[in-house]
Amino acid sequence: MALYHTYRPQCFSDMSGQDHIVQTLTSQIGRKQTAHAYLFSGPRGVGKTTAARLLAKALNCENRPGGASEPCNTCASCKDIRHGRSIDVVEIDAASHTGVDMVRQNIIETAQFKPARDAYKIFIIDEVHMLSTSAFNALLKIMEEPPTHVVFVLATTEAYKIPETVLSRCQRFHFSKIPYVDMEKTLKNILKKENRTIDKDVLNTIIQKSEGCLRDALSLLDQLLSTGDQALTKENTSLFLPAFHDETIQSLICSFVTCDRKAGLDAIATLSGEDMDMVDASDSLLAHFRYMLMALIDPKLKQADIHLDDHTKMVLQSLAEQITQKELVQLMDLIIRRKKEIRSSPTPQLQLELALVEWCEHHSAILPSTVLPQNETAPLPHPTKMTQNISSDDTPHSRTEKKILSRDVVEGEWGAILDTMEKMSPSLVFILKMAHLKEIDGNTIVCTVEYSFHKDKLMETSSKKMIEHFFSEALHVPVLINIQLAEQKQPEENNTLPQELQGLVSALGGEIL
Numbered sequence: 001m002a003l004y005h006t007y008r009p010q011c012f013s014d015m016s017g018q019d020h021i022v023q024t025l026t027s028q029i030g031r032k033q034t035a036h037a038y039l040f041s042g043p044r045g046v047g048k049t050t051a052a053r054l055l056a057k058a059l060n061c062e063n064r065p066g067g068a069s070e071p072c073n074t075c076a077s078c079k080d081i082r083h084g085r086s087i088d089v090v091e092i093d094a095a096s097h098t099g100v101d102m103v104r105q106n107i108i109e110t111a112q113f114k115p116a117r118d119a120y121k122i123f124i125i126d127e128v129h130m131l132s133t134s135a136f137n138a139l140l141k142i143m144e145e146p147p148t149h150v151v152f153v154l155a156t157t158e159a160y161k162i163p164e165t166v167l168s169r170c171q172r173f174h175f176s177k178i179p180y181v182d183m184e185k186t187l188k189n190i191l192k193k194e195n196r197t198i199d200k201d202v203l204n205t206i207i208q209k210s211e212g213c214l215r216d217a218l219s220l221l222d223q224l225l226s227t228g229d230q231a232l233t234k235e236n237t238s239l240f241l242p243a244f245h246d247e248t249i250q251s252l253i254c255s256f257v258t259c260d261r262k263a264g265l266d267a268i269a270t271l272s273g274e275d276m277d278m279v280d281a282s283d284s285l286l287a288h289f290r291y292m293l294m295a296l297i298d299p300k301l302k303q304a305d306i307h308l309d310d311h312t313k314m315v316l317q318s319l320a321e322q323i324t325q326k327e328l329v330q331l332m333d334l335i336i337r338r339k340k341e342i343r344s345s346p347t348p349q350l351q352l353e354l355a356l357v358e359w360c361e362h363h364s365a366i367l368p369s370t371v372l373p374q375n376e377t378a379p380l381p382h383p384t385k386m387t388q389n390i391s392s393d394d395t396p397h398s399r400t401e402k403k404i405l406s407r408d409v410v411e412g413e414w415g416a417i418l419d420t421m422e423k424m425s426p427s428l429v430f431i432l433k434m435a436h437l438k439e440i441d442g443n444t445i446v447c448t449v450e451y452s453f454h455k456d457k458l459m460e461t462s463s464k465k466m467i468e469h470f471f472s473e474a475l476h477v478p479v480l481i482n483i484q485l486a487e488q489k490q491p492e493e494n495n496t497l498p499q500e501l502q503g504l505v506s507a508l509g510g511e512i513l
């Protein structure tokens with residue numbers, strides 16, 4: 001049986017997300033103040049039908065003590081509703097029964113009779129917006145004067161298609177997309193019960209792909225579990241999981257913010273090479289920029305519909321500090337404008353490339369040259385100018401003034417930062433202690449390491465993000481890290497490596513170049 005059915009919540013406390021709805025409904029049930037008609041609206045796969053069935057179960061449960069709101073799940077009524085065989089709970093799919101005759105036969109006639117066994121006769125009408133006008137009119141008649149034992153639960157993804165007369169008879173609850181954390185919790189619980197493990201990246205991909213629709217997330221997970229592997233890793237799920245472009249999108253965003261044309265064009269080429277639809281790419285960019293805009297206005301803004309993991313949010317927050325609200329709005333406008341042209345463009349990625357170049361053209365003129373990394377034409381910033389903003393935290397709008405790093409500051413804080421990081425990742429710090437600070441280029445700290453496997457390890461996306469996070473936090477400036485390979489050493493030096501390092505080399509399976 002599909003996960004979505006196996007793990008369908010059997011009590012309100014198991015529902016994922018929708019806390020405000022669960023709270024109101026359970027309180028109404030406990031106080032015996034439920035309404036005669038409810039309208040559950042919201043996107044698909046977020047728990048509307050589940051909540052309707054739970055409401056039906058709680059109302060008809062034979063064992064529910066007064067004041068309680070959860071169904072017992074063991075009485076005959078609870079079991080019958082769970083298995084869809086209760087004669088007092090009628091589920092109708094309005095998408096396949098749109099006509100007035102259906103309403104007359106299945107609803108009006110049935111509603112006249114008292115419930116066969118239970119306390120209430122409950123009608124759950126799914127996709128109710130599909131009903132014909134005459135069917136709605138017939139439904140309205142009985143909703144205007146409902147028999148006391150009747151409860152209607154109407155569910156819809158398109159509430160605006162429902163006549164005002166019907167709406168006004170219902171208590172309305174709007175179901176939102178399931179927030180990232182709730183989705184994560186639910187999926188982890190299921191995996192635990194299924195005795196499977198999952199890589200963080202894979203879990204993150206499932207959650208982001210399903211965009212708040214729990215049903216989609218569970219069907220994606222179903223597919224992955226069907227491979228039979230005990231551990232779901234990036235490798236063994238890559239065939240089933242649609243390609244995910246989060247890292248490339250992030251690097252494209254970074255290119256826009258820092259006006260790095262070359263890196264930006266590279267990122268667009270990568271997306272195009274991985275067959276990402278350019279309209280989807282634009283939408284993804286806009287979603288990320290939108291988060292940055294919210295983060296700039298107020299990081300605490302409620303953003304239940306933004307499905308980004310904490311790590312991505314952290315990266316975006318740090319990028320947001322390098323751009324002003326006004327610039328971000330202009331940038332989003334530009335993307336929206338270019339996105340419209342993608343379908344009619346001979347080369348789909350051209351519009352994004354043009355957007356990037358146009359933006360950099362316009363934006364580098366107003367950006368202080370010091371924040372442009374890798375910009376050969378920009379003169380190197382004056383050393384004293386570079387530090388002047390570091391301690392200017394007293395200005396309330398300091399985030400709009402682009403703060404710049406200096407070598408002195410980085411060197412001064414280096415040891416303390418590594419100490420803080422060491423608890424999180426001793427192996428990274430071990431390598432960083434052997435790295436040399438080469439230069440500060442804008443907001444990029446350039447370090448050299450002697451071994452290519454050290455460089456690879458530090459430049460792995462997750463390591464790089466972690467290092468950047470710790471440095472950004474400590475230096476109060478969004479910091480980027482670039483690790484380069486030091487000039488080749490004389491071969492004999494390899495023989496004089498400290499023993500500790502020799503050990504590490506063999507432990508990591510690397511070789512000394």
Ligand SMILES: [Zn+2]
Pocket residue numbers: 060061062063064071072073074075076077078
């Ligand atoms: Zn029961």
